[in-house]
Amino acid sequence: MATVVDSPNKEANKSALANKKVTIVFVLGGPGSGKGTQCGYIVQHFGYTHLSAGDLLREEMKSGSENGFVIKDMIKEGKIVPSELTIKLLEQAMLENRNDKFLIDGFPRNEENRAAFEAFTGIEPEFVLFFECSEEEMQKRLLSRNQGREDDNIETIKKRFKVFMESSLPVIEHYEAKGKVRKIDAARPILEVFEAVKACFTRGDIKVNQL
Numbered sequence: 065m066a067t068v069v070d071s072p073n074k075e076a077n078k079s080a081l082a083n084k085k086v087t088i089v090f091v092l093g094g095p096g097s098g099k100g101t102q103c104g105y106i107v108q109h110f111g112y113t114h115l116s117a118g119d120l121l122r123e124e125m126k127s128g129s130e131n132g133f134v135i136k137d138m139i140k141e142g143k144i145v146p147s148e149l150t151i152k153l154l155e156q157a158m159l160e161n162r163n164d165k166f167l168i169d170g171f172p173r174n175e176e177n178r179a180a181f182e183a184f185t186g187i188e189p190e191f192v193l194f195f196e197c198s199e200e201e202m203q204k205r206l207l208s209r210n211q212g213r214e215d216d217n218i219e220t221i222k223k224r225f226k227v228f229m230e231s232s233l234p235v236i237e238h239y240e241a242k243g244k245v246r247k248i249d250a251a252r253p254i255l256e257v258f259e260a261v262k263a264c265f266t267r268g269d270i271k272v273n274q275l
């Protein structure tokens with residue numbers, strides 16, 4: 065299978081996904097804003113498949129792949145893993161799955177991620193769910209969630225906040241200019257947040273949006 069990594073010519077390389085009509089919703093927000101939790105509820109209510117870019121990278125890291133060390137270093141430092149790696153993992157997960165509706169959680173994390181994904185797959189998100197939350201609240205959640213993650217320590221958390229502000233917010237701004245962002249106040253209890261999330265999925269104007 066051709067991948068972004070294999071290709072001598074990135075521009076000409078297109079994913080087989082371009083032939084599989086898929087609906088994608090990007091789920092974005094700072095670390096600890098509740099993306100993963102809310103995605104679990106969306107899956108149950110709306111039949112999407114949840115793909116967490118961070119989880120895919122952590123699985124790849126643990127699988128003993130040659131990219132494992134790069135991924136481990138980047139995650140420990142709160143840095144963004146090279147696009148081709150993340151995009152390849154997302155592509156594989158979508159091609160392997162029979163579903164045609166995907167929540168992509170925690171990606172794209174910068175403008176380069178976004179442009180590379182759109183160029184390779186030919187797909188723009190149906191909309192972007194954006195979880196807004198104060199750093200104070202996110203920090204509290206990250207430090208109390210005890211998921212055994214190497215990056216949930218105060219030093220890495222500060223770096224992740226900085227990367228989010230500097231690199232990830234421009235992605236939100238890009239989609240905001242296209243009228244695709246649905247903003248949620250995520251600093252509330254889980255079920256209250258989900259009520260707001262539900263409303264975003266029942267607007268009735270969801271359709272596949274190919275480039």
Ligand code: UDP
Nearest residue numbers: 095096117118138139142143144145170171
């Ligand atoms: N990461 C990345 N690219 C992605 C998603 C995740 O490089 O598209 C890396 C990055 O180092 C990030 C870490 O994985 O800090 C954890 O991401 P995840 O989405 O799991 O956690 P969050 O920061 O949203 O809590």
Ligand code: MG
Nearest residue numbers: 099100116118
């Ligand atoms: Mg997550």
